[in-house]
Amino acid sequence: MARVNAKSSTLSTPTTSRRRASSSAGSSPEKPPGPLSIVITPEEREIIKLNNANLVDLKNACDDALKRFLSRPDLFKQIHLHTDVRLALGWAGVFVAAATGLYGFKVEFEKSKPAVWAGLILYIILTTLQVLYSYFVEGDIIFVGKRKTFSKRIVTERITISSRTEPVLKTKPPAYEVSISYVQSSGAGKSLLAKGKAREARGYNAFFDESGVMNQEKFEAWVGSVVEGVMDGKAT
Structure with a gap:
């Protein structure tokens, strides 16, 4: 656009x-x-x-x-409540993904697996909540x-x-x-x-x-x- x-x-258009x-x-x-x-x-x-x-x-x-x-x-x-909620969930997911990736990079693979799995699950939950909020609440x-x-x-x-x-x-x-x-x-x-x-x-x-x-x-x-x-x- x-x-x-x-x-x-002023424009004249059919309606x-x-x-x-x-x-x-x-x-x-x-x-x-x-x-x-x-x-x-x-x-x-x-x-x-x-x-x-x-x-x-x-x-x-x-x-x-x-x-x-x-x-x-x-x-x-x-x-802007709906926008704020979606942004908060989105940024929370980004933060979790970044923290999980950094932790997995600095810690040995076997030791980091529980925390990485927890971070992955939390990221999926946050992303799902963002989609559900957008669809069912904000509409x-x-x-x-x-x-x-x-x-x-x-x-x-x-x-x-x-x-x-x-x-x-x-x-x-x-x-x-x-x-x-x-x-x-x-x-x-x-x-x-x-x-x-x-x-x-x-x-x-x-x-x-x-x-x-x-x-x-x-x-x-x-x-x-x-x-x-x-x-x-x-x-x-």
Whole structure:
């Protein structure tokens, strides 16, 4: 994916969309600012251009754009817990492998075998845990954000977003799907103010033109409307 420093222009592209959503709880009495209320000027953007025949690149570009859009000042602070856990397990495995190799190099083969076997088993366990965590815990989650606002009381919001690519069907192009979960609470999570869930998909051709340039304004407007709908307790 290539980026060129320049002003982004509004592009007109055909769109394909499918909406599936469910929401619970009514609108919260607290009304923190939504993502669409904080304007981005064209000068703040970089043109994003990629191979629009590569679905992995398209999804990664949308994931990155979503994270940049929602982690702006006054919105959500991104929580990197899943990344931190995977990195910790990965580095622990590297350390165990290096220590085991060094020990086996300096100690006689017969004497070092028990420790080397223990190091090998521990390395396999750490690597397996990393894979299992990534698959079963992190899954398709691309963004976890948290925000605290003050309006007579401390209000805490937490949003979790997963994404995936919907496959190509006979009459439907591939689509970018987001699943959003939102919780607003106060009193250190003891008092639930609002919560909601939504799932929505829109074709990649709604956000990328024939040359692979991303229409970031249109993508941000779509993501912002879905997020604000969940924040307001509305099905989208």
